[in-house]
Amino acid sequence: MGKTLLGIVASPRRLGNCELFIKEIHSNLGAGWELRLMRLPELDIQPCRACYRCLFDSMRCPHEDDFLAALEELCAADAYAVAAPAYLLAANGSLKKFLDRGLQFYAMVDRLWGKPAVGAAVAGIAGMEGITELNVASFIKMTFGDLRGSAVVYGALPGEVLLNPENRQTAAGLARALCDPGSAMKPRGPVCPLCGGDTFRFDADGGIKCMLCSSAGRYGWDEGRLSIEIAAGDHPLFLSRGDVVRHAEWLRGMKDKFLEKKKELKAVVKEHIGTGTWVGKKGQGGA
Numbered sequence: 001m002g003k004t005l006l007g008i009v010a011s012p013r014r015l016g017n018c019e020l021f022i023k024e025i026h027s028n029l030g031a032g033w034e035l036r037l038m039r040l041p042e043l044d045i046q047p048c049r050a051c052y053r054c055l056f057d058s059m060r061c062p063h064e065d066d067f068l069a070a071l072e073e074l075c076a077a078d079a080y081a082v083a084a085p086a087y088l089l090a091a092n093g094s095l096k097k098f099l100d101r102g103l104q105f106y107a108m109v110d111r112l113w114g115k116p117a118v119g120a121a122v123a124g125i126a127g128m129e130g131i132t133e134l135n136v137a138s139f140i141k142m143t144f145g146d147l148r149g150s151a152v153v154y155g156a157l158p159g160e161v162l163l164n165p166e167n168r169q170t171a172a173g174l175a176r177a178l179c180d181p182g183s184a185m186k187p188r189g190p191v192c193p194l195c196g197g198d199t200f201r202f203d204a205d206g207g208i209k210c211m212l213c214s215s216a217g218r219y220g221w222d223e224g225r226l227s228i229e230i231a232a233g234d235h236p237l238f239l240s241r242g243d244v245v246r247h248a249e250w251l252r253g254m255k256d257k258f259l260e261k262k263k264e265l266k267a268v269v270k271e272h273i274g275t276g277t278w279v280g281k282k283g284q285g286g287a
């Protein structure tokens with residue numbers, strides 16, 4: 001039976017670089033792969049209301065928008081490829097808008113966990129991608145995918161990304177990684193020993209934190225090369241399926257914590273009720 005690749009396009013531009021790059025990955029997969037495509041900016045994805053209903057009882061988000069249908073496509077796919085354009089040094093907001101609804105993912109761990117996935121950050125100016133690749137990798141980790149590789153590719157004009165043969169090779173490499181975990185792309189530099197992430201926060205005292213799995217450790221220099229030691233913390237995101245289940249339990253446990261602390265919390269909230277003037281909406285405020 002054939003397999004399905006879900007292409008998640010976080011660009012509003014039709015036949016733009018993100019869409020074409022995903023199509024290029026698909027064309028390298030060989031026969032037997034159907035490509036289904038989702039353009040995130042065109043979907044009606046409402047902001048999460050922080051009601052936590054997706055974590056309890058029916059475990060279903062009360063919003064009646066496109067999110068659950070889109071998530072069903074992700075659950076049903078055999079693999080997925082995510083491409084986001086750099087917008088002001090980060091991924092286009094449609095990617096985060098989808099991700100912000102992600103407490104719903106915990107109801108679908110069995111269907112989402114471990115799906116092969118690759119990502120691409122597409123930027124118009126070389127070196128100006130900011131955190132776009134991290135955003136794409138985080139999207140894959142937070143949707144419980146098996147991140148087999150990610151890349152930054154450059155191209156500003158629609159289609160320009162495929163004018164560069166190196167980018168076509170990158171797409172072919174990502175396609176290989178999707179089919180075979182052994183072909184995962186080689187890291188370009190030091191990576192987190194736990195999750196493979198390559199974005200870190202360093203502090204002056206030798207501390208280091210991986211921005212992908214949130215684990216922390218120490219860094220040093222070994223014969224002029226950066227050495228990194230990182231251990232899993234209390235909430236590793238997500239090194240195993242068990243981490244996902246534990247994190248979901250921790251989230252559910254917050255309800256009891258809230259009930260325990262309700263009185264204390266109410267008191268501090270009361271201090272600031274009514275302070276300030278809400279502005280920004282058309283017709284709201286005096287400006």
Ligand SMILES: Cc1cc2nc3c(=O)[nH]c(=O)nc-3n(C[C@H](O)[C@H](O)[C@H](O)COP(=O)(O)O)c2cc1C
Nearest residue numbers: 011013016017018085086087088089123124125128
């Ligand atoms: C609002 C906006 C912001 C952008 N910001 C950046 C940026 O910060 N860095 C960059 O390299 N390119 C930036 N670009 C260029 C796009 O990332 C680039 O054109 C990319 O190829 C778009 O992908 P698409 O064709 O799939 O839409 C921006 C484009 C737009 C429209």
